[in-house]
Amino acid sequence: MNSKELFSQIKSKQSFLCVGLDTDPAKIPQYLQREKDPIFEFNKQIIDHTAEYAVAYKPNIAFYEALGPKGWESLQKTLEYIPKEIFTIADAKRGDIGNTSKLYAKAFFESMDFDSITVAPYMGRDSVLPFLEFKDKWVILLALTSNEGSEDFQIIPSSDGELLFESVLKKSRQWGNPDNLMYVVGATRGENIAKVRALVPDHFFLVPGVGAQGGSLEDVAKYGMSKQCGLLVNSSRGIIYAGKDMDFGKKAGEEAEKLQKEMAILLEKYL
Amino acid sequence: MNSKELFSQIKSKQSFLCVGLDTDPAKIPQYLQREKDPIFEFNKQIIDHTAEYAVAYKPNIAFYEALGPKGWESLQKTLEYIPKEIFTIADAKRGDIGNTSKLYAKAFFESMDFDSITVAPYMGRDSVLPFLEFKDKWVILLALTSNEGSEDFQIIPSSDGELLFESVLKKSRQWGNPDNLMYVVGATRGENIAKVRALVPDHFFLVPGVGAQGGSLEDVAKYGMSKQCGLLVNSSRGIIYAGKDMDFGKKAGEEAEKLQKEMAILLEKYL
Numbered sequence: 001m002n003s004k005e006l007f008s009q010i011k012s013k014q015s016f017l018c019v020g021l022d023t024d025p026a027k028i029p030q031y032l033q034r035e036k037d038p039i040f041e042f043n044k045q046i047i048d049h050t051a052e053y054a055v056a057y058k059p060n061i062a063f064y065e066a067l068g069p070k071g072w073e074s075l076q077k078t079l080e081y082i083p084k085e086i087f088t089i090a091d092a093k094r095g096d097i098g099n100t101s102k103l104y105a106k107a108f109f110e111s112m113d114f115d116s117i118t119v120a121p122y123m124g125r126d127s128v129l130p131f132l133e134f135k136d137k138w139v140i141l142l143a144l145t146s147n148e149g150s151e152d153f154q155i156i157p158s159s160d161g162e163l164l165f166e167s168v169l170k171k172s173r174q175w176g177n178p179d180n181l182m183y184v185v186g187a188t189r190g191e192n193i194a195k196v197r198a199l200v201p202d203h204f205f206l207v208p209g210v211g212a213q214g215g216s217l218e219d220v221a222k223y224g225m226s227k228q229c230g231l232l233v234n235s236s237r238g239i240i241y242a243g244k245d246m247d248f249g250k251k252a253g254e255e256a257e258k259l260q261k262e263m264a265i266l267l268e269k270y271l
Numbered sequence: 272m273n274s275k276e277l278f279s280q281i282k283s284k285q286s287f288l289c290v291g292l293d294t295d296p297a298k299i300p301q302y303l304q305r306e307k308d309p310i311f312e313f314n315k316q317i318i319d320h321t322a323e324y325a326v327a328y329k330p331n332i333a334f335y336e337a338l339g340p341k342g343w344e345s346l347q348k349t350l351e352y353i354p355k356e357i358f359t360i361a362d363a364k365r366g367d368i369g370n371t372s373k374l375y376a377k378a379f380f381e382s383m384d385f386d387s388i389t390v391a392p393y394m395g396r397d398s399v400l401p402f403l404e405f406k407d408k409w410v411i412l413l414a415l416t417s418n419e420g421s422e423d424f425q426i427i428p429s430s431d432g433e434l435l436f437e438s439v440l441k442k443s444r445q446w447g448n449p450d451n452l453m454y455v456v457g458a459t460r461g462e463n464i465a466k467v468r469a470l471v472p473d474h475f476f477l478v479p480g481v482g483a484q485g486g487s488l489e490d491v492a493k494y495g496m497s498k499q500c501g502l503l504v505n506s507s508r509g510i511i512y513a514g515k516d517m518d519f520g521k522k523a524g525e526e527a528e529k530l531q532k533e534m535a536i537l538l539e540k541y542l
Contacts, residue, residue, distance in 0.1 A: 062374040069340040097418040103333040124420020147368040149395020
């Protein structure tokens with residue numbers, strides 16, 4: 001999928017919502033535990049009820065890896081169940097030396113058929129470039145994350161006055177282009193989203209931290225929207241755990257719809 | 272395992288060798304392909320022939336993840352086959368927000384029983400701390416890696432004149448202690464190993480980059496050795512692919528022994 005196709009889906013759904021499939025066996029409704037693959041059954045119902053409002057799905061790989069081989073099977077089945085036109089993100093935060101990154105890329109882009117993977121930048125270009133060699137696949141590079149610890153290193157000012165996440169953006173924008181490289185940009189500081197947008201005017205951002213982590217959707221749109229929207233705003237817990245009983249799918253759909261309606265207004269206002 | 276136990280193993284084996292189990296199905300001897308689990312059969316023979324010379328084994332998780340669910344099974348079997356007194360490292364380079372890092376920790380420390388995991392520092396403290404909560408388990412934090420791209424960000428000088436990897440060391444040494452926190456320190460620049468040693472005098476280093484990547488074992492010992500040795504020097508390809516035929520195990524053992532003998536001399540010289 002390229003950025004044009006992604007933008008056209010955003011326009012037709014009037015949404016830039018990404019649903020995070022961070023499915024925790026301890027948090028899914030009791031009655032599903034009887035199923036052969038409770039994780040997949042849960043995801044299936046979430047997808048059924050949210051697909052009309054979402055342009056992307058993002059399973060965080062840790063939730064599946066923690067379950068061993070059967071977790072990987074649930075992940076694979078989930079991925080196959082997601083409608084083809086919806087963008088898929090393996091939230092894996094991988095990154096290793098060249099040959100090894102290539103293996104991770106094969107795992108997520110070939111063995112599985114994800115459209116994109118999140119990658120950590122610390123090891124530099126040869127840890128990122130192997131992922132960019134796959135046609136129609138994307139790297140989503142960590143730039144400015146939404147967690148507390150993002151302050152530890154990401155905002156260290158260099159001797160040139162550049163914050164570390166700015167150095168990451170400036171270097172990495174030469175490695176890819178707006179059709180194969182996105183950035184993770186947390187929602188928790190509006191002014192920083194503006195700084196990132198100034199450095200990479202045309203790249204898509206994957207934005208965590210709206211809702212549970214306290215970021216404002218209005219600020220994200222105001223400071224982050226590009227000519228092609230350029231935003232995928234993620235919500236995980238707020239949607240998938242909106243309900244606790246048999247109607248959890250319906251509740252998830254309602255939360256997704258609520259966000260979609262807010263997004264439609266913001267697209268009207270800022271695009 | 273604590274650092275004292277690790278040091279006692281180093282002294283008794285006169286070795287600080289870590290063998291990297293980066294097992295690639297395309298590179299293992301043809302005849303093994305007939306086996307039900309060629310990867311495990313390969314690892315088994317490597318372990319049989321190198322265990323007396325090695326104090327640690329380090330499977331790079333990408334090699335197993337790339338093979339899907341059956342790769343995870345090969346990894347699990349390999350881990351169980353490694354003699355209990357030998358230190359095990361899941362080279363996974365994980366790191367995510369708190370709750371998610373905890374899931375990765377459970378995957379590698381509980382579902383599997385690795386002694387340690389490599390972790391990327393970019394997301395800061397809450398991505399690292401959850402791994403440190405497990406008793407007798409270790410984080411091996413990326414500080415200064417041995418790949419080309421390590422120059423992109425790790426040596427950016429801050430406005431205080433501190434290189435990024437130095438900031439990583441200074442902050443993170445407050446998160447753990449020499450009994451639960453090691454650092455990845457590449458062998459390719461001797462003077463940098465000395466800089467790292469000055470900042471964390473008592474922590475163990477996992478040192479890649481000797482051999483294939485051009486680092487000198489003598490320099491690593493000269494600049495990096497601590498009072499408790501404090502070094503685990505990794506060799507992967509140089510050992511596991513030393514032979515291509517039925518005698519690959521024997522050849523691997525010979526290479527491991529060669530390194531062990533060099534290490535014995537260096538322990539005598541610098542400890």
